[in-house]
Structure formats: structure tokens, C-alpha cells
Amino acid sequence: MNPADITHSFTGPTASRVTRAVRAGIGADTTHRAVMPPIHLSSNFFFDSPGVCGDYDYTRTGNPTRDLAAGAIAELEGGCGAVVTSSGMSAIAVVTRLLSAGDLLLAPRDCYGGSHRLFTAEAARGTYRAEFVDFNAPGARERARALGPRLIWLETPSNPLLRITDIAAWSRLAREIGAICVVDNTFLSPVNQQPLDFGADLVVHSTTKFLNGHSDVVGGTVVTADSALLEEVAWWTNAMGAAGSPFDSYLTMRGMRTLHARSRVHEENALAVVEALAASDTVACVNHPSLPDHPGHELARRQQTGWGSLVSFELRGGREAVDAFVSGLTFFALAESLGGVESLVTHPTTMTHASMDLPAQLVAGIGEGLLRLSVGIEAADDLLADLARALSRAEAVACLPV
Numbered sequence: 001m002n003p004a005d006i007t008h009s010f011t012g013p014t015a016s017r018v019t020r021a022v023r024a025g026i027g028a029d030t031t032h033r034a035v036m037p038p039i040h041l042s043s044n045f046f047f048d049s050p051g052v053c054g055d056y057d058y059t060r061t062g063n064p065t066r067d068l069a070a071g072a073i074a075e076l077e078g079g080c081g082a083v084v085t086s087s088g089m090s091a092i093a094v095v096t097r098l099l100s101a102g103d104l105l106l107a108p109r110d111c112y113g114g115s116h117r118l119f120t121a122e123a124a125r126g127t128y129r130a131e132f133v134d135f136n137a138p139g140a141r142e143r144a145r146a147l148g149p150r151l152i153w154l155e156t157p158s159n160p161l162l163r164i165t166d167i168a169a170w171s172r173l174a175r176e177i178g179a180i181c182v183v184d185n186t187f188l189s190p191v192n193q194q195p196l197d198f199g200a201d202l203v204v205h206s207t208t209k210f211l212n213g214h215s216d217v218v219g220g221t222v223v224t225a226d227s228a229l230l231e232e233v234a235w236w237t238n239a240m241g242a243a244g245s246p247f248d249s250y251l252t253m254r255g256m257r258t259l260h261a262r263s264r265v266h267e268e269n270a271l272a273v274v275e276a277l278a279a280s281d282t283v284a285c286v287n288h289p290s291l292p293d294h295p296g297h298e299l300a301r302r303q304q305t306g307w308g309s310l311v312s313f314e315l316r317g318g319r320e321a322v323d324a325f326v327s328g329l330t331f332f333a334l335a336e337s338l339g340g341v342e343s344l345v346t347h348p349t350t351m352t353h354a355s356m357d358l359p360a361q362l363v364a365g366i367g368e369g370l371l372r373l374s375v376g377i378e379a380a381d382d383l384l385a386d387l388a389r390a391l392s393r394a395e396a397v398a399c400l401p402v
């Protein structure tokens, strides 16, 4: 069964994406008429006779619960279908299967550290070639055209510097040169950006983040509006055994019901946090596309439907100030990941991007004083008070004579 058909039939063809996300899979249980869909944990399904079965035979290949989640994600991104995978990294690994030896993958210098590690390691083995470039440098598209990549990997906003890349322009170039344009949309979720509408071929997510939203699932997805690409991606997902579990799929679908509502509070809180950081003398610079002086501000206005709730900033006073700041926080937990209801702080150079060697980090612009916040949905006043306490600790260190 086409997962998109399932959700269409229960929400009506005219329902908005918000309504579809809230109601994904509701009424799918025709056996007991449960309102919420059941979880099909079974790894296998009955055959009628040798070689003859219903819609499903084996859960690695297909599963009703996972298909409901995939259908819901595809609708949110405006795709024709999606695969749900066991992690964001397995989704990324599945996409790299579209490359053959000798093909070139072009990726941003400051992409997620795990993506950088995978691309670098596979390129070192000759699985494909990889180059890390600055997509926003003058003449970048002309240089890319000359390099002739097979796959163009965009991450916008980028992790952790929140740089914005023009999805429409790079997708156009990809089409002209017969390449595939992929956007890792983890940082914004489909609520704030829908790359397929700007011509991207594939969208990847770590559903561990906003889509699930509760920091209790590790998962991923690949979405496309092209049925031939969907078939290829689904084939590799099955062949590699990269599919997500039914239970995780259920939890992710449950999380997606509140995605739009959560996103509103995430953004409201993030804007308050950005304002507080920008007003602090202890902060050398704040990276958030909502700021009018952010180099990607106008582009973000055009291609995003929200600013997002990831913020990074550079503290004066380097590592010592970072340690003082982090130890002064109560509500921002020092932990990896992002996009959950809870606020988090990350030190990219020692945490999320530690797998990048120092020269790669420096080229990407990731320094010792950089911190990244994932602003959660707690009361804004509590978050602002927490930041104020931590900033005053950092300030005490930053102002010490050296």
C-alpha cells in the first residue's frame, strides 16, 4: 500500500500539513477500530501460499507502522514518499549508496561532524570522491560546475554556524549538470523549511531531533518527490538493513503530532535567547538567521518559513569562559543532540564536531569559544535567567587579566 494513500484517506485531501501531522494514521486500525494506530511489532507476516502474501512479508522490507510514519513525513515535506531509517546517519549512508566509485560528492565544510566523518572515510577507501567546500564563497557554483559532482550535499542552516545556503540556486545547478541535490533539513524540520519546494531531489533528517522531538528515539528519514529515486532509496534501505524499528516509528509519529505546536514555542524562546545573547558584552558574536546582520538573513527570509531554534555564539575568554558558562547553567543540559523539548548546550569542538580533525574544524570556523544552544520549550523567563547567571560567570573569567 502507498503510505501516502493511508494518511490521505483519514484526513481528507484538502487537510493542511498541520492537520495531517496531528492526525497521521488516525483510524488506520480497521480490525478493532482503535482511534490511534496500533504498533505492529511483528517481524514477519503470513503468506497465503508459497510466494503469495499480502502487503507485507518481512519487517526489514516493509512494516505497517513504519509506513504510516513514512507517509506522515512525506506529507510534511511535500514528497511522494519516504523511507524511515534507524538513525540520521543510516539515512545519510543510504543516500551515499547512490554514488559509484569515481563519482564526486560535494559537501559543506561545516556540515554535521558525523556526515563529515562518513564522507571522509568512504572517500579514503575509494567508495566515491568527496570535497568539502564553502557553498557561499563568491564563484562557488561556477567552480562546482567545473568539478562535475554527482551529488551536492546541502545543510542549511549549517551545523553549528547557522550559515544559510541557497537551495533553489544549488538545485538548479544540480539539474543542469545531472547531479542529485540533497538537503539535510534536520535543523529546521519541515515546519520551517521544505527543500523539495525549492527543487531539491532528496531531503534527509535525523528524526532523533525535531520530528520526534522528545529525545527518546534515534532515527532518520529520506524523503523525495521523485518515485524512481524513492524506489532506489527504498531498495538500498532494505538491502543494507537500515530501516527503522516499528516502535521507534510509532514514537516518531506520536512526536510529529505536536511538531507544529512545539515549533512555535521553540522559536518564541529562541528569539528571546538571541536578543539576550546579542545584548551581552561577554558574547563576541551570535549566529542566528533572524538577526538582520546575519549574512544569510534575506535568503532565510525567502526560503524558510521560520527562523528555527538553534543558536550558536562565540564567548569572549575562550575555553575558560566556556567552562565557567556551562557550569553556571541549570536548565540547559550539557549534552549532544538538538530539537527536543528540553534545552541543551553543546561545545561543538569537543562534542558534536570532535570527529573532525583540528584543521578541518578551523577551516569550518569552529573555535574553542563557540557554543551551540538548542532552545527548548520551557518557560522563557527560566531560560533567560539561566543564561544571565551563566553569562555573569563567563564574564568574571573573560575579564581576568591574562
Ligand code: PLP
Residues within 6 Å of the ligand: 087, 088, 089, 090, 112, 114, 155, 159, 184, 186, 187, 205, 206, 207, 208, 218, 219, 220, 337
Ligand atoms: N544531520 C544533522 C544535521 C545532525 O545534527 C545529526 C546528528 O546530530 C545527524 C544528521 C545524524 O543523526 P543521528 O544522530 O540520528 O544519526
